[in-house]
Amino acid sequence: MECEDETRITFSQLKEECQQLAQKLANLHINKGDHIAILSPNDATMIKIVHALSYLGAVAVLLNTKLTQNELQYQIVDADVKVLLYHESQADKAEGLHIAKKCNFSKISGLPRKHTLLQEELHLDDPFTIIYTSGTTGFPKGVVHTYGNHWWSAIGSALNLGLSEKDKWLAVLPYFHVGGLSIFMKNVIYGMPVYLMEKFDVEGVHRAIMEKGITIISVVTVMVQRLLNYLGEANYPKTLRCMLLGGGPAPISLLKKAQAKHIPIVQSYGMTETSSQIVTLSFQDALRKVGSSGKALFPAQVKINKQHEDEAIGEIIVKGPMVTKGYYNREETNEKSFAGGWLATGDLGYLDEEGFLYVVDRRNDLIISGGENIYPTEVENALASMSGIREAGVVGKKSQQWGQVPVAFVALDNADLTKEKIIAYLKDLLAPYKIPKEIVFVEALPRNASNKLWRSKMKEWVEN
Amino acid sequence: MECEDETRITFSQLKEECQQLAQKLANLHINKGDHIAILSPNDATMIKIVHALSYLGAVAVLLNTKLTQNELQYQIVDADVKVLLYHESQADKAEGLHIAKKCNFSKISGLPRKHTLLQEELHLDDPFTIIYTSGTTGFPKGVVHTYGNHWWSAIGSALNLGLSEKDKWLAVLPYFHVGGLSIFMKNVIYGMPVYLMEKFDVEGVHRAIMEKGITIISVVTVMVQRLLNYLGEANYPKTLRCMLLGGGPAPISLLKKAQAKHIPIVQSYGMTETSSQIVTLSFQDALRKVGSSGKALFPAQVKINKQHEDEAIGEIIVKGPMVTKGYYNREETNEKSFAGGWLATGDLGYLDEEGFLYVVDRRNDLIISGGENIYPTEVENALASMSGIREAGVVGKKSQQWGQVPVAFVALDNADLTKEKIIAYLKDLLAPYKIPKEIVFVEALPRNASNKLWRSKMKEWVEN
Numbered sequence: 011m012e013c014e015d016e017t018r019i020t021f022s023q024l025k026e027e028c029q030q031l032a033q034k035l036a037n038l039h040i041n042k043g044d045h046i047a048i049l050s051p052n053d054a055t056m057i058k059i060v061h062a063l064s065y066l067g068a069v070a071v072l073l074n075t076k077l078t079q080n081e082l083q084y085q086i087v088d089a090d091v092k093v094l095l096y097h098e099s100q101a102d103k104a105e106g107l108h109i110a111k112k113c114n115f116s117k118i119s120g121l122p123r124k125h126t127l128l129q130e131e132l133h134l135d136d137p138f139t140i141i142y143t144s145g146t147t148g149f150p151k152g153v154v155h156t157y158g159n160h161w162w163s164a165i166g167s168a169l170n171l172g173l174s175e176k177d178k179w180l181a182v183l184p185y186f187h188v189g190g191l192s193i194f195m196k197n198v199i200y201g202m203p204v205y206l207m208e209k210f211d212v213e214g215v216h217r218a219i220m221e222k223g224i225t226i227i228s229v230v231t232v233m234v235q236r237l238l239n240y241l242g243e244a245n246y247p248k249t250l251r252c253m254l255l256g257g258g259p260a261p262i263s264l265l266k267k268a269q270a271k272h273i274p275i276v277q278s279y280g281m282t283e284t285s286s287q288i289v290t291l292s293f294q295d296a297l298r299k300v301g302s303s304g305k306a307l308f309p310a311q312v313k314i315n316k317q318h319e320d321e322a323i324g325e326i327i328v329k330g331p332m333v334t335k336g337y338y339n340r341e342e343t344n345e346k347s348f349a350g351g352w353l354a355t356g357d358l359g360y361l362d363e364e365g366f367l368y369v370v371d372r373r374n375d376l377i378i379s380g381g382e383n384i385y386p387t388e389v390e391n392a393l394a395s396m397s398g399i400r401e402a403g404v405v406g407k408k409s410q411q412w413g414q415v416p417v418a419f420v421a422l423d424n425a426d427l428t429k430e431k432i433i434a435y436l437k438d439l440l441a442p443y444k445i446p447k448e449i450v451f452v453e454a455l456p457r458n459a460s461n462k463l464w465r466s467k468m469k470e471w472v473e474n
Numbered sequence: 475m476e477c478e479d480e481t482r483i484t485f486s487q488l489k490e491e492c493q494q495l496a497q498k499l500a501n502l503h504i505n506k507g508d509h510i511a512i513l514s515p516n517d518a519t520m521i522k523i524v525h526a527l528s529y530l531g532a533v534a535v536l537l538n539t540k541l542t543q544n545e546l547q548y549q550i551v552d553a554d555v556k557v558l559l560y561h562e563s564q565a566d567k568a569e570g571l572h573i574a575k576k577c578n579f580s581k582i583s584g585l586p587r588k589h590t591l592l593q594e595e596l597h598l599d600d601p602f603t604i605i606y607t608s609g610t611t612g613f614p615k616g617v618v619h620t621y622g623n624h625w626w627s628a629i630g631s632a633l634n635l636g637l638s639e640k641d642k643w644l645a646v647l648p649y650f651h652v653g654g655l656s657i658f659m660k661n662v663i664y665g666m667p668v669y670l671m672e673k674f675d676v677e678g679v680h681r682a683i684m685e686k687g688i689t690i691i692s693v694v695t696v697m698v699q700r701l702l703n704y705l706g707e708a709n710y711p712k713t714l715r716c717m718l719l720g721g722g723p724a725p726i727s728l729l730k731k732a733q734a735k736h737i738p739i740v741q742s743y744g745m746t747e748t749s750s751q752i753v754t755l756s757f758q759d760a761l762r763k764v765g766s767s768g769k770a771l772f773p774a775q776v777k778i779n780k781q782h783e784d785e786a787i788g789e790i791i792v793k794g795p796m797v798t799k800g801y802y803n804r805e806e807t808n809e810k811s812f813a814g815g816w817l818a819t820g821d822l823g824y825l826d827e828e829g830f831l832y833v834v835d836r837r838n839d840l841i842i843s844g845g846e847n848i849y850p851t852e853v854e855n856a857l858a859s860m861s862g863i864r865e866a867g868v869v870g871k872k873s874q875q876w877g878q879v880p881v882a883f884v885a886l887d888n889a890d891l892t893k894e895k896i897i898a899y900l901k902d903l904l905a906p907y908k909i910p911k912e913i914v915f916v917e918a919l920p921r922n923a924s925n926k927l928w929r930s931k932m933k934e935w936v937e938n
Contacts, residue, residue, distance in 0.1 A: 169665070172638050172639055173636045173637045
């Protein structure tokens with residue numbers, strides 16, 4: 011582990027420190043199977059506490075620091091949390107939460123080491139973490155990840171991306187999300203160095219890539235956009251062998267721009283329920299299959315659940331040992347969502363003749379207009395390909411005549427663009443019914459805590 | 475897959491061919507769980523049949539072509555084999571074997587494709603192969619490998635050696651041994667090309683390394699010796715990143731010679747019961763820990779079972795998901811050999827302060843002389859370090875005075891060497907009780923079918 015402030019710890023130090031932390035945490039009467047919440051920004055101690063809990067057999071409930079107090083309280087109650095551990099920076103929020111026992115990180119480190127039997131072996135079927143789905147729709151649900159889910163996720167990724175003794179993975183995504191956390195599972199499973207960053211700031215990440223021997227970085231689309239702008243005419247070192255892109259589909263124009271600069275973007279598809287990526291486009295196929303999310307990580311499987319045999323597009327369903335066995339305390343949902351071991355993702359997509367997955371859209375975002383299906387991503391890609399448009403989001407708006415019509419939110423780089431010019435540009439690219447009926451100029455698109463495009467917020471705007 | 479005769483098949487062809495083979499084999503009424511013996515030299519069809527059997531859920535019993543008919547008959551009966559499949563070259567032996575159903579490879583390929591439900595998913599706990607231990611002592615036992623044993627073996631190796639899209643593994647060890655077979659498990663699990671060779675001939679293997687882009691080759695000591703001699707003053711291409719050395723301890727003099735030529739020898743320790751290597755010396759530690767077999771492959775464990783706390787050396791015991799759950803139909807032995815999930819290997823060794831394993835000797839070969847322990851390997855290493863000695867083997871001989879005394883078998887490169895000169899040379903290296911009491915000059919040391927030094931044969935020589 012290597013941090014921004016130049017501190018480094020070796021694997022044997024990490025083991026030693028985590029075992030000591032476990033002995034300190036034992037003072038809080040944490041037992042095997044207990045649910046322990048952690049509220050922390052990206053921080054090495056947070057990760058050490060996650061490992062320490064594994065020595066006690068406890069389950070880490072990872073809380074999102076961007077949530078309101080009400081939302082945090084809901085998760086603490088819902089997950090039957092026994093103790094809350096929090097970073098000093100979260101003291102204000104933590105103090106307002108109702109829970110029998112709480113303890114901040116520096117208080118933990120001051121505790122004496124209690125003699126405790128630490129687990130020497132882990133069982134793959136035991137739960138290790140609970141992470142709530144971002145919950146852009148409905149109430150958040152706690153996704154339970156076993157050690158095995160994390161293990162198979164890390165192995166599936168290594169079989170796809172390869173593994174080199176030169177690898178160093180930059181961890182800048184939020185660690186309380188599975189995409190960020192999974193880097194630390196790879197860290198200890200691969201025996202691979204990681205470089206920790208508290209948060210994404212384009213200059214800092216750029217400098218880390220240029221100077222720190224980073225070979226792989228996990229990113230979301232908006233990060234790539236900012237990095238590419240910052241990079242300008244320069245190039246990244248050749249040692250950067252993978253920008254693993256998650257968190258929803260990326261505009262094709264961005265992928266092409268990255269390709270032109272030989273930036274090794276690897277698109278992927280995954281969600282909290284799949285312990286991060288489950289479908290990934292390998293290096294070999296990147297040029298040949300632009301826009302695809304790739305193939306299922308071995309040994310996972312992906313299929314399309316079609317309502318009618320003659321349709322190409324249907325709901326994406328996935329199965330594999332990295333897929334959660336279910337949500338905590340949601341028996342009814344689990345029965346529905348995991349029929350026959352297959353997770354119904356709620357996303358729409360299709361497989362091409364070689365079995366490559368193309369994610370078309372989130373099912374909930376599908377716009378149906380006059381009996382025609384409109385996939386917002388397609389319209390967004392068209393908008394984003396226009397010079398002068400920085401980013402674009404499209405949602406449906408109720409329409410008496412058509413059921414729904416598409417509305418676009420657009421952030422500009424070039425103030426000279428007008429709605430008329432944009433519509434004229436789109437007319438060459440899209441069928442008439444797909445052209446947005448309204449275009450709203452905004453400073454920036456709304457994004458949720460994982461930096462995903464927050465469509466439900468745009469829908470609210472449209473409806474009010 | 476790439477063969478010596480330049481034929482190549484892609485992964486999708488391999489899948490297609492194996493599924494067709496499975497449909498052909500279905501004519502022989504092969505059902506899930508049936509034991510099907512395969513008698514074949516190294517051959518692509520043999521590997522395809524192994525995969526084909528997995529589509530039917532049958533278990534492949536891999537027979538050693540070097541065995542006599544009596545020995546083969548024993549294994550066929552012991553393993554409850556239902557059908558024998560054999561390569562044309564083995565027709566003479568196969569015809570003499572008593573078994574209800576047999577079929578040669580070309581006859582299989584001529585069978586019609588029967589409509590059969592092929593397995594779409596494998597279960598890690600299901601048995602996949604049975605391989606008999608080489609049985610230098612006692613009756614051979616059938617080691618049952620599950621799909622999971624092979625899977626975890628391949629993954630443990632990848633986590634240690636890394637995995638590159640440039641990798642191509644040369645398969646020249648016998649495929650009916652687990653060391654050879656494991657290459658084909660890696661082949662399909664990693665999605666990595668393999669280069670098939672029927673048998674070890676030094677010129678052919680040399681040429682393959684020089685010309686075929688081989689990055690990894692599995693070898694045993696005697697192969698390295700011959701390759702190094704053949705290589706002479708030349709060097710291997712830098713793309714050769716690993717010579718994975720198994721099949722018993724290698725003389726330190728050989729390792730040093732390889733190191734001087736920058737040949738990336740990676741020593742390992744394993745056995746049929748561990749689905750090939752379970753302890754391996756990583757690249758990083760090769761120079762620092764010459765003579766060690768390394769550390770347990772993640773997530774396996776290795777310990778030393780000592781009779782007295784103050785001894786450093788004891789029996790090596792291992793545990794991990796690549797270790798067989800037991801021998802076929804040997805309940806009593808299984809209870810003894812797998813106490814608490816730990817396999818008692820019968821080998822002697824110690825761990826250094828950093829946890830690196832040093833294999834000292836096979837327990838059965840330990841020579842006890844006048845109350846002092848003599849480890850034959852130590853004496854052999856001393857002999858092998860003498861210029862003019864090609865190879866040396868040491869065993870114990872009964873002695874009225876001392877219980878046992880060491881006897882050396884020596885093959886010379888230099889006919890001028892005398893017993894007196896050798897004894898004089900050893901006196902500087904070994905304590906008096908370790909010096910062989912007899913030295914016997916031989917053309918070559920006896921080796922078993924896996925090219926391991928066949929100590930029990932030397933013991934017979936000594937006793938007669």
